[in-house]
Amino acid sequence: MESLKKEKSTAEITVPMIAERANVTPSTIYRRWGGVAPLLADVAVRQFQADVLPPDSGNWHQDLSTWLEQFVDEMGSGPGRDLLREALALGNTERAGQCTECILSTLDSIIARGVEQGASPPDSQRLLDQVVAPVIYRILFTPKSPDIAYATGLLDECLAQAASQSVRTERDKQS
Numbered sequence: 493m494e495s496l497k498k499e500k501s502t503a504e505i506t507v508p509m510i511a512e513r514a515n516v517t518p519s520t521i522y523r524r525w526g527g528v529a530p531l532l533a534d535v536a537v538r539q540f541q542a543d544v545l546p547p548d549s550g551n552w553h554q555d556l557s558t559w560l561e562q563f564v565d566e567m568g569s570g571p572g573r574d575l576l577r578e579a580l581a582l583g584n585t586e587r588a589g590q591c592t593e594c595i596l597s598t599l600d601s602i603i604a605r606g607v608e609q610g611a612s613p614p615d616s617q618r619l620l621d622q623v624v625a626p627v628i629y630r631i632l633f634t635p636k637s638p639d640i641a642y643a644t645g646l647l648d649e650c651l652a653q654a655a656s657q658s659v660r661t662e663r664d665k666q667s
Contacts, residue, residue, distance in 0.1 A: 502532060502574060532578040545601050552606030552613060553651070559602060560647055561640050564627060568637030576632055595624055614654035622650040 505528055511518040525531040546558040566572045579591050599616035606613035623646045630638040 502528075502578070505532070507531075529578075535578070545598060548605060550609070552602055552609055552611060555605060556599075556602045556613075556619075557644065557647065559598060560623065560627075560643050563624070564638060564640055564643045567628065568631050573631055573637070576628065580632075592620070596620060599624075612654070614650060618654065619647075619650060622653075623647050 507518045507521050507528055510528070510531065511521050514521070521531060525534065546555050546562070549555055549558070567576060576591075596616045599619050603613045603616055603619075623643065626646055627638050627643050630642070
């Protein structure tokens, strides 16, 4: 499938082309997916699930920054934009939810590193809402993908808010 996508645009890919490469009949693909768009969306979700954690550097904040930088680079590229669009094809909320779960799982793993290191990182949902979601929005709906500085600024702001909230919570406990 990937080699076909490198040779042709998504709009040019047909079920018979895919079937030929997969050495199956077109009816097999139609029965399973119904057409090209749902098949490409499933492929996109599987690629999204292949998201790999950055190596544990011993500094969870650095690991989070490294992951975010890779995410922005990959998703902001032409193929990354296509991947996001295909994952959202046909308004399938189940596929979008699978992508969200992949991101949350990755963030949870990095956050667990922070907790093990004695830090109080924000939860993954907060990072998703304040960092990842605005990045994805800009990738999908603006002509120019966000740069690393934009994403890092969102991350720094989110971490500062979380730290401030953590200090207030600790102060309230002592009162």
